[in-house]
Amino acid sequence: MKLFFLLPAFLLSYNSINAQETLTWQEQFDLYSQAHLEYTSSRQAYQNYQTLTTREQAIKDTKKVLWERNETLKKYLDQLIADLSAFGKIHNPNPEELASQLAVWQSWLSGQQSQIDQLNNITDINDYSKLWEKKYPELELLIYRALTTHATSQQSQSLTKTEALVQEISAYPDQSLLTQKWLGETTIKTDLIRQKLEKAHLIINPLNTYQSQYDRLWTKTKEELLAAANYHLEILSHLEEIITYLPQ
């Protein structure tokens, strides 16, 4: 008889776990944000009233937000690993190697979830939070390195295609001296792109681990990456123009 009542509850919880597994990291981030609101509210209530009930509620909500935070990062890493794996081992730094390092961090985050379940009092929670806070910059640096590698790998791959196209257009018969000159000039910009991509890697570097403001470094890296992308767009527009000048 008991089983009859327990079965729907089991099915409901199983479904919710399954639903959480299929969430995107953005959807998971929404769950985290909701949990964060509840945590803020119950922490405030505990600070105001200091009762046993408010304390228990605050502990419960804090554990939940810590759990959802790890889950959000795990989902985010899922996406990043998938993006990096698309490039394989062809570039330097190696996207596949970075993907495997991120997978190690994913396992670490999974291990943290069981630790969170065991936290029972405020001291334990605060100690855990401090340790996590110290550990996170390592992961953050790796994330930004992975983002940079993904962007540079994408750019390098596209640039290789553009260079092949330049070669193809250069072989077109009966070209004027002007179009030949223009095609030659594209190599100058190709070199500039490669310089920008290298510089982007130098900004987000393991040697800069003492830096804590990775988001600020990421802004600088993005500037280099965007400059490279703009040069690339200029080459492509240039090629479009050259094509119209070719003898028909």
Add this chain to the structure above:
Amino acid sequence: MNQIQTIESSPPVITPNTDESIPSKPKFSKKKKLIFGLAALSFVLLISLAIATTQTKTRIPDQPALNLDLLPTPQSKISFSPSEETPTSTTSAWKNQIENIKKENQQFLGNPPPPIDLNIHL
């Protein structure tokens, strides 16, 4: 009173009209019949002509019978020799390649990590 009796005693007798001045049925002359016949015929002809015109406008031309020998088999590839390739097709293929590279370049920046709270404590 006498008059009424007279009427009752002698009921009116209806006799068939044999007067030829009132015609029992309308009779057409041969000429009129011919005119009516021609009008009906031309009406039928006009209707059939109108139908025929409409059908000609909407008619799907007969398709020639499919010659299965000319259809490419899944294994065979349609290929063009360089001499058959027109310069316009080459340049348009290049333009397509350029567009594709441009699209690829729009998606090179990934999402930064989610803005999580690092300082969660009680």
